[in-house]
Amino acid sequence: MSAAVADAPDRPVAAARLSITDAADGGLILALAGRLDAYSIAQVWAQARAALDAAPSRRVSVDASAVVYCDGGGLAMLVDLLRQPRAPDAAVTVRGLRPEFQTLLNQYDISLLGAPAAPPVERADAIAEIGHAAATLGRDMRTQIGFIGETSGALWYAITHPSRVRWKDVWYTCEQVGANALPIVALISFLLGVILAFDAAVPMRRFGAELFVADLVGLAIVRELGPLMTAILLAGRSGAAFAAEIGTMKVNEELNALTTMGLDPVRFLVVTRIIAAVLMVPLLSFFADLIGVLAGGVTMLSFNIPFVTYVNEVASAVDLTDVLAGLVKTPVFAILIAGIGCLRGLQTQTGASAVGISTTRAVVSAIVLLVAVDGIFAVIYYILDI
Numbered sequence: 001m002s003a004a005v006a007d008a009p010d011r012p013v014a015a016a017r018l019s020i021t022d023a024a025d026g027g028l029i030l031a032l033a034g035r036l037d038a039y040s041i042a043q044v045w046a047q048a049r050a051a052l053d054a055a056p057s058r059r060v061s062v063d064a065s066a067v068v069y070c071d072g073g074g075l076a077m078l079v080d081l082l083r084q085p086r087a088p089d090a091a092v093t094v095r096g097l098r099p100e101f102q103t104l105l106n107q108y109d110i111s112l113l114g115a116p117a118a119p120p121v122e123r124a125d126a127i128a129e130i131g132h133a134a135a136t137l138g139r140d141m142r143t144q145i146g147f148i149g150e151t152s153g154a155l156w157y158a159i160t161h162p163s164r165v166r167w168k169d170v171w172y173t174c175e176q177v178g179a180n181a182l183p184i185v186a187l188i189s190f191l192l193g194v195i196l197a198f199d200a201a202v203p204m205r206r207f208g209a210e211l212f213v214a215d216l217v218g219l220a221i222v223r224e225l226g227p228l229m230t231a232i233l234l235a236g237r238s239g240a241a242f243a244a245e246i247g248t249m250k251v252n253e254e255l256n257a258l259t260t261m262g263l264d265p266v267r268f269l270v271v272t273r274i275i276a277a278v279l280m281v282p283l284l285s286f287f288a289d290l291i292g293v294l295a296g297g298v299t300m301l302s303f304n305i306p307f308v309t310y311v312n313e314v315a316s317a318v319d320l321t322d323v324l325a326g327l328v329k330t331p332v333f334a335i336l337i338a339g340i341g342c343l344r345g346l347q348t349q350t351g352a353s354a355v356g357i358s359t360t361r362a363v364v365s366a367i368v369l370l371v372a373v374d375g376i377f378a379v380i381y382y383i384l385d386i
Contacts, residue, residue, distance in 0.1 A: 015034045016033075016034045016044045017032070017033040018030060018047055018048060019031045020047075023059075025059070026059075027060065028055050028061070030048055030081075032044070033066035033068075036064075036069065036071070036078075037070070038071060041073055048062075057090050058090055059089065059090055059093075061095060062081060062093065064095070064097040064098075064101075065096030065097075070097070074101075075101075075104055075105055079110065143347070144343065147266075151271070154264070154266045154267040155271060158267070158275065165271065166272055170272045173277075174279055177234065177276050178279070178280030181237060181280075182284070182287065184233060184237070185230055185233060185284050185287060185288050188229060188288075189221075189226065189229065189230075189295065190291050190295040191295070192221070193221060193293060193295025193299070194295045194296070196221070197297075197300060198299050200217070201213045201300065210300065210303045211310075213300060213305075214296065214297075214300070214314045215314070217292070218313075219318060221288075221293055222289050222323055224326070224374070226288040226292055227326045227329050228333075228370065228371075229288065230284050231285075234277070234281060234333075235340075235362075235363055235366035235370060236367075239337045239340060239341035240359045240363050241341070242362070243341045243344040243345040243358045243361075243362035246269060246341075246342055246348070247348035248355055251348060255346070265346065269342065270342040270346075273338045273341070274339060274342075277334035277335070278338075280334070281330045281333055281334035282331065282334075289323070289326065297310040321386060325381060332373055332377075333373070336366060336373065340362055340366040340369065341366065343362075344358045344365065
């Protein structure tokens with residue numbers, strides 16, 4: 001018995017042939033020949049399945065020695081024939097397939113494909129969901145604590161052995177984190193200064209106190225908003241990039257390759273990014289402070305406050321302590337941004353959406369921790385009367 005199937009109308013005919021004969025040992029031989037591609041196997045596939053169904057207790061040997069081409073469609077047909085449930089003494093085997101096609105076929109685990117699909121998981125009740133969430137949070141916190149210890153050890157090694165640090169990667173990351181972020185930091189800081197000054201000047205104008213907007217803008221930008229907004233911007237920009245880069249390396253098994261070569265992924269990838277962030281975030285925050293304060297002065301020109309008067313008022317209200325109070329927080333922000341981004345990248349699982357999930361988790365975790373740490377610094381400054 002044989003079959004020939006016409007190809008698609010815009011392609012030449014590609015024949016796939018099937019012949020069925022009885023073997024000397026009582027089995028069945030399905031001899032395939034020609035091109036096994038998606039355009040030519042429809043009828044051959046159906047006839048092969050019918051032959052298997054008609055002989056449930058006979059051994060079946062698929063002879064593919066005459067197959068000259070086999071694509072994904074042909075492999076799907078062979079896998080389908082192999083995965084059919086049959087008696088142990090009536091198994092289906094494939095022989096004679098060319099080595100290049102046999103290599104592709106060997107990628108499939110027929111035992112897993114032949115197993116029945118797992119039943120859908122029943123939704124747990126509220127108490128079980130809470131317990132599961134608490135266990136997940138506990139595991140995540142334990143992982144974070146271990147990562148903090150491992151990163152601290154790697155950073156201490158970098159400090160004591162600076163020649164072992166990959167400084168070329170550090171400077172490259174500095175460019176990505178710092179220089180390339182200047183435009184967006186300048187834009188956001190300028191808009192923040194304009195909005196803050198305008199919103200404060202409108203109600204204070206009723207009392208003729210527009211000049212004191214300079215005090216508000218200067219202190220708010222320098223002590224809080226400049227460093228915090230810069231850190232949040234970098235969390236969404238650089239922290240997400242760190243998570244995506246390392247997550248992609250994890251999915252592509254490049255981290256396993258580093259480990260195989262005797263390289264520590266934390267020392268090789270994480271340390272350079274943390275050093276670059278610690279170097280760049282304070283500079284970007286100081287730059288954001290300047291742009292935000294100057295933007296407030298530009299806004300006050302529309303309220304008939306000369307720019308020189310505005311600058312003098314800011315200088316009288318903001319001193320070096322206020323500037324340092326804002327900048328002291330920035331190294332901590334930098335470690336949080338780079339550390340969380342790298343940690344989420346290292347935690348990336350497999351799958352098409354794994355890198356996206358890690359990136360989202362990195363941004364959300366970093367922003368939450370930044371706000372929390374900024375609040376802690378505010379309480380400390382209040383206690384110390386800074």
